[in-house]
Amino acid sequence: MDYPGNLFIVAAPSGAGKSSLVKALRELDHRVLPSISHTTRAPRGQEKDGREYHFVSDAQFDQMVADGAFLEWAQVHGHRSGTSKRAIEEHVAQGHDVILEIDYQGAFQVKRMYANSISIFILPPSLEELRARIERRGEDAPDKIALRMKNAADEIAQAKAFDFVIINEVFESALFDLKAIVHAERLTFEAQKKARTDTFLALQLI
Numbered sequence: 001m002d003y004p005g006n007l008f009i010v011a012a013p014s015g016a017g018k019s020s021l022v023k024a025l026r027e028l029d030h031r032v033l034p035s036i037s038h039t040t041r042a043p044r045g046q047e048k049d050g051r052e053y054h055f056v057s058d059a060q061f062d063q064m065v066a067d068g069a070f071l072e073w074a075q076v077h078g079h080r081s082g083t084s085k086r087a088i089e090e091h092v093a094q095g096h097d098v099i100l101e102i103d104y105q106g107a108f109q110v111k112r113m114y115a116n117s118i119s120i121f122i123l124p125p126s127l128e129e130l131r132a133r134i135e136r137r138g139e140d141a142p143d144k145i146a147l148r149m150k151n152a153a154d155e156i157a158q159a160k161a162f163d164f165v166i167i168n169e170v171f172e173s174a175l176f177d178l179k180a181i182v183h184a185e186r187l188t189f190e191a192q193k194k195a196r197t198d199t200f201l202a203l204q205l206i
Helices: 018-028 058-066 085-093 104-113 127-137 142-161 171-185 189-195 197-202
Strands: 007-011 032-034 037-039 053-055 070-076 079-084 097-101 118-123 164-167
Touching (some): 007 171, 018 032, 037 058, 070 085, 070 104, 118 171, 127 142, 164 171
Parallel strands (some): 007 097, 037 053
């Protein structure tokens, strides 16, 4: 996928602050568009269909898989989530930067398909703090928390395969790091060549 826009992939164990960081980034940088995943799980808290996720039934999800509609999909914490291929490619082709919030399995699938995508893993400062954050949300029963913590160890081990790693210990610092990655990718030679073709031609760089 060699389009004017960038495709950013952000993954993290549940409770590491991935969604909060991406939301804060988008409030500061309107050039970054979200990817709204389809999921078979029920809404949590104040989540609304079409805003945080597209909430679909298992049968609807099965049909989308059969139709080849997903860029990636995976089973996580007992439910399935997937990313619409068409929506992502249309946005990036139009020059927008798109940010995907997905689990590491989906991140690896996207990276295999689009080698020039940028993968970012969000780490908690410790497993103890991760558990505390999940408990403070007050959205999960004890058995669900236990499952999330069990999965967290496997998820964290995947961080070494990502292009960038951010430790979300102080939220403002982690947000600065995320902004820095996005901005730096816009300043690579290839990105600038696509964004400022006239300038590059005038300077005989292409």
